[in-house]
Amino acid sequence: MGEREPALVQSVDRAITILKLLARAEMGVTEIAAELGVHKSTASRLVYTLQARGLVEQHGERGRFSIGMGMLQFAGTVAGQLDIVQVGNPVCEELAERLGETVNVALLDATDTINVSQALGTSAVAAQNWIGQRTPSHATASGKVLLAFIPPGELDGLFVGDLASYTARTITDPQKLRDALKEVAEDGYATCFEELEPGLHSIAVPVFGPGQDVIAAISASGPAYRLSKKRIPEVVEELRQGARDLAGRMAYVSR
């Protein structure tokens, strides 16, 4: 409000909403229609269009719909644009093997943190897929690292009101977050113990670019009982080595 937002193209906007819904879970036409608040026939046509172009697929003849393989084409393009995705993969793999936990490389996008590379831990019980996930920066280890190292001042506008809460331990007070970030900047690493999901711990360190700037964060995450506070020194050490490795490879790649 105030700012005159140009109108969105309605049907395209709805189609994208459908894609976002299907990214969460596979659904049927009726269910989609209900979620969008439109008639079945409208939803049916939109889905048909998406399907005809390979962006969604239906399982079986009269089955439910899910994201299709045609989507990989776009993912590949993004990955190609971001050298760090390519370069990050082998580094993640090696770290995941050494630590036995899931390792991710993440970038900052406004107030969200996006995971762009991932390798699953060897003891991958209930392994979750984080690739492409947008996570709230104030409730993740990677996010805190990325926020802690951005140029001062850029943080000011963001994080004003109370922050979204996910568990009892989530930092919701902007001032508390600022304090935490200062500490992260001093320590050179961040932790996130059950602040996003109960039972989920993660530890992250920054990846430095050619200058002083931080270009990404690299993190390890795992169940609370395994990735305990006692392991912080060991994990941080491994992550830092991986970060240096990644930084080196990036420097090599970027002409």
Added chain:
Amino acid sequence: MGEREPALVQSVDRAITILKLLARAEMGVTEIAAELGVHKSTASRLVYTLQARGLVEQHGERGRFSIGMGMLQFAGTVAGQLDIVQVGNPVCEELAERLGETVNVALLDATDTINVSQALGTSAVAAQNWIGQRTPSHATASGKVLLAFIPPGELDGLFVGDLASYTARTITDPQKLRDALKEVAEDGYATCFEELEPGLHSIAVPVFGPGQDVIAAISASGPAYRLSKKRIPEVVEELRQGARDLAGRMAYVSR
């Protein structure tokens, strides 16, 4: 024709076309409009809608547009659905390191072959990104492997007329393709020497599932002068080992 095709939702169809265009190269609004055959204003609105939802991004304030990081979310979903993407990554990495060439895992989708996992070779000169790429099965090593091992009869409907040609060496005669596939089935590997792109060689082997069925192909590709015919035995041996490794890991994953 004959078959009554339900009508597509026009604006959604156009939006998807825009995405496919941007997947090839970044473009400006005017250029997009010309390509679509619509007015600038129409293209502008479509792009704005895509941008508002994070599917495209613009470089700089008045810069050109490209696929946005929001796409990664969908990629993650697809990757999560297909266990083989996750599991394939480390196998690719290891093979790429041993062979020094780019290694891919690919799946069959109708007559196309889609690359789902990739690791760049160490000597990655002019490294191309194949992830998510749809390639014609009859002109790739992975594709030939996948076609050679599908249940007999399923092939009949497809590949009837003359096949699309990409170089002078592309197999365009359906009968010749059938002969070649039979040979692939006997040898247990396929090659593709400059049949898709001049100067591009690739070698592929099948990845077997729990039964006799082939669930994927794994391939190495590189410049003709480096990935020569003489290296076939060595490369095939390495690939087969990787394929066994991958099959083993898949068996472990799929409950």
Added chain:
DNA sequence: GCCTCCGTTGCATATAACGGAACAACTTGT
């Protein structure tokens, strides 16, 4: 066997997407 639920298809209507033109912000040329 009937009944319910789901997805698709004509059809008429009204909305919303479109093209035209004018505008504003940059870049290029001379």
Added chain:
DNA sequence: ACAAGTTGTTCCGTTATATGCAACGGAGGC
């Protein structure tokens, strides 16, 4: 330095087009 040529965005009237309705055809369930 100014003009001429871009490029992308916005306003507005019109008509194409996306939509909702209702009826249809299949699948499964009781």
